[in-house]
Amino acid sequence: MTDQKTQAELVRRSLKVRYRKERRFRAYGILAIGIALSALIVLFADIIGKGYTGFTKTTITMDVEMDGEMMFLDDATDEQQLKMADFVEPLVQAMIKQIPGADEDDRDKVRGLLNPYASNELKNLLKANPDWLGETHTITVLAHTDVDVYVKHAGDAAYSIKLSDEQQRWVDGLLESGVVDTSFNDVFFSSGDSRDPSRAGILGAIVGSLLTMFVTLVLSFPIGVAAAIYLEEFAPQNKFTDFIEVNINNLAAVPSIIFGLLGLAVFINLFGMPRSVPVVGGLVLTLMTLPTIIISSRAAIKSVPPSIREAAEGIGASKMQVVLHHVLPLAMPGMLTGSIIGMAQALGETAPLLLIGMVAFIVDVPEGFLDSATVLPVQVFLWAGSPELAFIERASAAIMVLLAFLISMNALAVWLRKRLELRW
Amino acid sequence: MSTMNPAMTREGEMADENRAQEQVEAPAETIIEEGTTVGRPFSDDPKFKLRNVEVFYGQDRAIKNISLDIGRNEVIAFIGPSGCGKSTFLRCLNRMNDSIDICKVKGSLALDDQNIYDSKRDVVELRARVGMVFQKPNPFPKSIYDNVAYGPRIHGLANRKSELDDIVENSLRKAGLWNEVKDRLDATATGMSGGQQQRLCIARAIAVSPEVILMDEPCSALDPIATARVEELISEMSESYTIVIVTHSMQQAARVSNRTAYFHLGHLVEVNETNKVFTSPEHDLTESYITGRFG
Numbered sequence: 001m002t003d004q005k006t007q008a009e010l011v012r013r014s015l016k017v018r019y020r021k022e023r024r025f026r027a028y029g030i031l032a033i034g035i036a037l038s039a040l041i042v043l044f045a046d047i048i049g050k051g052y053t054g055f056t057k058t059t060i061t062m063d064v065e066m067d068g069e070m071m072f073l074d075d076a077t078d079e080q081q082l083k084m085a086d087f088v089e090p091l092v093q094a095m096i097k098q099i100p101g102a103d104e105d106d107r108d109k110v111r112g113l114l115n116p117y118a119s120n121e122l123k124n125l126l127k128a129n130p131d132w133l134g135e136t137h138t139i140t141v142l143a144h145t146d147v148d149v150y151v152k153h154a155g156d157a158a159y160s161i162k163l164s165d166e167q168q169r170w171v172d173g174l175l176e177s178g179v180v181d182t183s184f185n186d187v188f189f190s191s192g193d194s195r196d197p198s199r200a201g202i203l204g205a206i207v208g209s210l211l212t213m214f215v216t217l218v219l220s221f222p223i224g225v226a227a228a229i230y231l232e233e234f235a236p237q238n239k240f241t242d243f244i245e246v247n248i249n250n251l252a253a254v255p256s257i258i259f260g261l262l263g264l265a266v267f268i269n270l271f272g273m274p275r276s277v278p279v280v281g282g283l284v285l286t287l288m289t290l291p292t293i294i295i296s297s298r299a300a301i302k303s304v305p306p307s308i309r310e311a312a313e314g315i316g317a318s319k320m321q322v323v324l325h326h327v328l329p330l331a332m333p334g335m336l337t338g339s340i341i342g343m344a345q346a347l348g349e350t351a352p353l354l355l356i357g358m359v360a361f362i363v364d365v366p367e368g369f370l371d372s373a374t375v376l377p378v379q380v381f382l383w384a385g386s387p388e389l390a391f392i393e394r395a396s397a398a399i400m401v402l403l404a405f406l407i408s409m410n411a412l413a414v415w416l417r418k419r420l421e422l423r424w
Numbered sequence: 425m426s427t428m429n430p431a432m433t434r435e436g437e438m439a440d441e442n443r444a445q446e447q448v449e450a451p452a453e454t455i456i457e458e459g460t461t462v463g464r465p466f467s468d469d470p471k472f473k474l475r476n477v478e479v480f481y482g483q484d485r486a487i488k489n490i491s492l493d494i495g496r497n498e499v500i501a502f503i504g505p506s507g508c509g510k511s512t513f514l515r516c517l518n519r520m521n522d523s524i525d526i527c528k529v530k531g532s533l534a535l536d537d538q539n540i541y542d543s544k545r546d547v548v549e550l551r552a553r554v555g556m557v558f559q560k561p562n563p564f565p566k567s568i569y570d571n572v573a574y575g576p577r578i579h580g581l582a583n584r585k586s587e588l589d590d591i592v593e594n595s596l597r598k599a600g601l602w603n604e605v606k607d608r609l610d611a612t613a614t615g616m617s618g619g620q621q622q623r624l625c626i627a628r629a630i631a632v633s634p635e636v637i638l639m640d641e642p643c644s645a646l647d648p649i650a651t652a653r654v655e656e657l658i659s660e661m662s663e664s665y666t667i668v669i670v671t672h673s674m675q676q677a678a679r680v681s682n683r684t685a686y687f688h689l690g691h692l693v694e695v696n697e698t699n700k701v702f703t704s705p706e707h708d709l710t711e712s713y714i715t716g717r718f719g
Contacts, residue, residue: 237525307562311625313520314558315575315632316551326564
């Protein structure tokens with residue numbers, strides 16, 4: 001009896017130790033998750049805090065008198081005249097009217113508030129509405145980047161305000177009268193890159209990314225799935241397939257910039273393909289994504305229960321029928337999620353694309369797979385490295401757009417997995 | 425708690441001792457002479473003629489020189505302790521072992537006097553004639569209809585939808601499942617109960633009108649009621665099919681089979697009429713097994 005008591009005592013004591021260990025282990029886990037979460041929150045707060053202003057633009061709205069004499073223009077349909085005409089003067093005159101205390105002598109300072117592109121906007125407006133010549137219309141044009149920075153970041157030590165004290169006073173007054181105003185930055189989403197931050201947009205980068213991703217998806221998904229099916233279902237087990245398997249696993253761990261070097265050497269130098277085009281970018285990213293897709297697809301095929309395979313074989317399905325009718329449909333959710341995660345990885349990839357020239361300054365939105373293009377992460381890289389501070393908020397805004405794409409791709413992967421997953 | 429623990433350990437020790445005794449009681453290699461089977465292993469009208477069959481898993485010899493006939497339209501049960509090779513032997517009959525790379529089959533195996541393992545033999549055709557039902561119900565994650573229709577579809581047994589419908593209905597009727605599922609043929613098969621799933625698997629096997637049905641412990645995952653249904657079904661089917669059933673339940677073997685084959689460590693020890701095996705076994709090992717001394 002005493003013997004039994006002590007044993008129970010021992011068990012109780014060991015239980016105490018076990019529970020203590022368990023509690024400690026749980027605390028470590030919570031701590032780890034806490035650190036990860038707070039890092040994530042800091043990251044998001046920083047990016048959003050810096051970048052949300054990137055989604056607004058500063059505009060100037062005023063009544064502009066389109067006086068033909070002032071503009072040296074008497075027919076707004078004449079291309080030749082439009083080329084020679086002066087579209088700055090009406091804007092400057094309209095501005096002077098809006099600023100109390102400004103006169104003809106201040107025209108250069110007033111002009112400094114207008115975006116250099118504003119005259120072009122006016123020209124396009126007149127081209128579209130030739131009958132406006134001689135009339136007065138309310139027109140909204142972009143403000144100068146310096147005004148934009150002043151409006152958004154006055155008092156922020158990180159930004160240097162380039163406007164003179166007098167100009168600052170004018171802008172303050174114009175803000176009050178509603179002539180200078182901020183609104184949603186549609187320019188950011190509707191144009192390509194620019195040297196002028198307030199005219200720079202990410203549409204070019206988004207289209208470039210989409211084109212590149214399309215090439216990557218079209219190539220890497222079928223090749224990856226086919227390779228996985230062959231290796232998993234048909235390939236004989238020998239030294240050679242072992243060798244292939246080891247190499248695929250190694251390739252998944254190769255730094256992505258190596259793939260960029262390979263793309264430069266093979267696709268551009270050897271095959272003579274053009275630089276900075278989505279096709280080459282897509283090819284390089286395909287090489288990079290393939291191992292991920294093959295590995296996840298093989299895992300998905302492996303996870304198909306052998307009982308299903310046996311059931312089909314037992315009825316007399318051929319190898320091909322077993323794979324096509326039973327293994328593939330069941331492995332598809334896993335393959336798709338693996339591929340989407342691989343694609344998300346490729347979407348965020350910068351290094352290999354730098355080497356194949358997708359880092360070039362490209363103003364036009366690419367229209368095809370063989371147009372020069374850049375992609376979102378490279379655009380972020382370009383803007384983040386720009387000496388002009390106004391680009392920093394664009395970079396942060398672009399990061400947010402990139403993150404939105406990545407999160408929606410991952411959400412799609414989760415949704416697909418939930419949707420297609422079959423239970424047996 | 426304090427009094428339970430020591431008692432449990434004592435029980436555990438006793439179990440260990442039992443196990444040790446078992447191994448002493450069944451020293452297989454000394455008792456069984458290779459290639460000899462007592463009883464009546466051969467048949468006058470054999471469907472399968474199996475001679476000197478040996479199966480290797482790499483270096484391991486899982487089946488040791490077995491000769492056996494399986495008669496036409498008979499139900500033969502394979503019994504024996506775990507790991508004795510009965511499932512391995514069963515899977516040789518429709519070459520399900522082919523997918524295991526290290527598995528090698530030697531000897532002569534013939535179905536209706538045609539060699540099963542002939543290099544020219546088409547496995548697909550063989551499996552259409554020799555259907556199989558597995559231990560765990562394994563319906564495809566598709567509708568009930570598609571499960572049954574899959575075999576006829578891939579073998580091109582039906583030209584028209586109505587023919588296929590007939591095959592599906594007949595198969596489900598034979599498997600005793602028609603009345604339960606006729607209103608929900610489009611429901612997914614994985615939502616059925618275990619017993620229904622297993623009968624669906626039998627219906628699926630019947631649908632390609634095989635001559636032989638191999639059953640690898642078809643009731644081990646089922647409750648007694650579902651087991652009874654499946655056994656009933658086996659008895660009904662024995663009129664038109666040759667059935668080979670592997671089972672761990674000796675009662676089941678006794679209930680459904682005409683002949684029973686006792687396997688031990690890769691040897692075929694005894695084959696005889698079922699009632700003879702269970703009432704007066706000829707071999708000592710068989711007797712030890714059916715009286716529950718080991719297994």
